[in-house]
Amino acid sequence: MTKIFLSGHRDFGNRGCEAIVRSTVDIVRKAIPGAEFVVPSTNIERDRALWPEAEGYGVTFSDCLRQSVPMRVFGKARKRLDWLNNRYPPLRPPADARRLIDDCDAVLAVGGDNYSEDYSLPFMPVMLDRYAMDQGLPVVLWGASVGPFERSKGYEEFMARHMRRYSMIHVREARSESYCKEALGVSRLRRFSDPAFALVPQTEGLFELGEEDCIGVNLSPLILGKLGDRAESFIRELVLALKAAHEQHGFTVLLLPHVMSYQGPNDDRKALAKVKSGLDSEGVANVAVTDEINAAQIKGLIRRCRVFMGARTHATIAAMSMGVPVISIGYSVKATGINEMVFGHDRFVVDYRQLESAGLVARINEVLEANEAVAGESVREKLRVDAEGAGESLRELVRPRSGAQEADRSSGTNGQAE
Structure with missing residues (x-):
């Protein structure tokens, strides 16, 4: 053996x-x-x-x-x-x-x-x-x-x-x-x-989402740490972009952690809690996943999203592998490399240092409309x-x-x- x-x-x-x-x-x-x-x-x-x-x-x-x-x-x-x-x-x-x-x-x-x-x-x-x-x-x-x-x-x-x-x-x-x-x-x-x-995604044992279309969001505290004093501004720009997506498309925001650490600061739920606070203040409908669900279940939730944006590499890979339009919030060369492999370009990678609400809204609308933003069945x-x-x-x-x-x-x- x-x-x-x-x-x-x-x-x-x-x-x-x-x-x-x-x-x-x-x-x-x-x-x-x-x-x-x-x-x-x-x-x-x-x-x-x-x-x-x-x-x-x-x-x-x-x-x-x-x-x-x-x-x-x-x-x-x-x-x-x-x-x-x-x-x-x-x-x-x-x-x-x-x-x-x-x-x-x-x-x-x-x-x-x-x-x-x-x-x-x-x-x-x-x-x-x-x-x-x-x-x-x-x-x-x-x-x-x-x-x-x-x-x-x-x-x-x-x-x-x-x-x-x-x-x-x-x-x-x-x-x-x-x-x-x-x-x-x-x-x-x-x-x-x-x-x-x-x-293989798993759908059993997951909570039910409403009938509204969802925009899935993943955010890493690593990005906020890299931004330092600019982290608060980053969160604000992200919240404003999600508010615009909610108003234009009726999206509910699904906040999806992909790292749920057992100890230490590297837990996506901490970064996403800041986003949720901003969304609540703006009156934007949102659902925050806080349960200890596994990788296959997270992939099952991402499959239900109309569009997904994420910082964690394997959160975006989950979206790509199921044909969900995806925006990568890039903080390393791997995001660019994987996007180039899947789509042949890196247009749907947003540099975390340059994220601003108007540009992100435009990118969301672009991936919703562009066929090349989705990995087709043959590509997948x-x-x-x-x-x-x-x-x-x-x-x-x-x-x-x-x-x-x-x-x-x-x-x-x-x-x-x-």
Whole structure:
């Protein structure tokens, strides 16, 4: 039986991560029937509640990423001493993670944009992937946007060396493909659609919306943090645009979080609460989703929208994959790259730094009227099939274990996932 460890993943607090894991499991099991998966989780109880059928798909959640004191010390030091990021950490991954990786046949480095500078620089993913590489396992960077690494020349050179060690890199858009080839010198590289294009929406257990058409809205607190003192003005312009859409088209505003963190400030509900307050003040009908619904259910809600605008990548991918007209509130190159892949242009990407109400209203009206704002059925099917092609690529890299190795695994010689 083929067993795969998913590195680069922490939990389902970000429903984009959940969408990647769910769809990756489906894609791989179509190519490698019966494949099993070890999925790290810092909150197993919550992740099981969001995906109660996971075990039936060969998924075992494992709390295997607990950092030792030296890891925590080094993690803090690298944020202050930038040169520490230009080399592999002088540490091994947690013992539980090493044991689980040793018992696997391959590692998929998921997460979408771990290897970029959109968030904090990757630390645990680098350690996990390096360890698996050193053990001779196939390690595939899966469904990724990569770079650009502009922090320093030294960091880009380190990332280039690391990227060239992957057995294969699957990028999800052309900009990352070009960057990997031209700047990083990667040769083992293929491009596939983001795996979440294959995620099946779920409609069971959702609250009922009224008969009115909805405009779906997702907003990330990351954008408000980047804007600083201009965040209040951004919210005001967004509210005025939604008010105009309500008056012109009768839209009810559906406020949809896509990251519902278990702790910390990175929770979309906090940003959307500010939008709701503004809409309430303007008398605009709105519905705020605050329940802990899963990625497939969020996709089911987005399918009901007449138009959708979102900041989170996988919220917009959900809309694209179902033919819902979509506006991406872009805060990184990945939004532009994915729009170019789906539509052939980036006209429906709005730079968060330049958002203003009149321009956004015009963009809403444009996507409602323009046929090219909707991924047609043939395009959507092509994206889904293309995403599933990544499974065939993986199958070519994974070598089945010998009978003796399988017997060792079954007897517990190499350890078992918890």
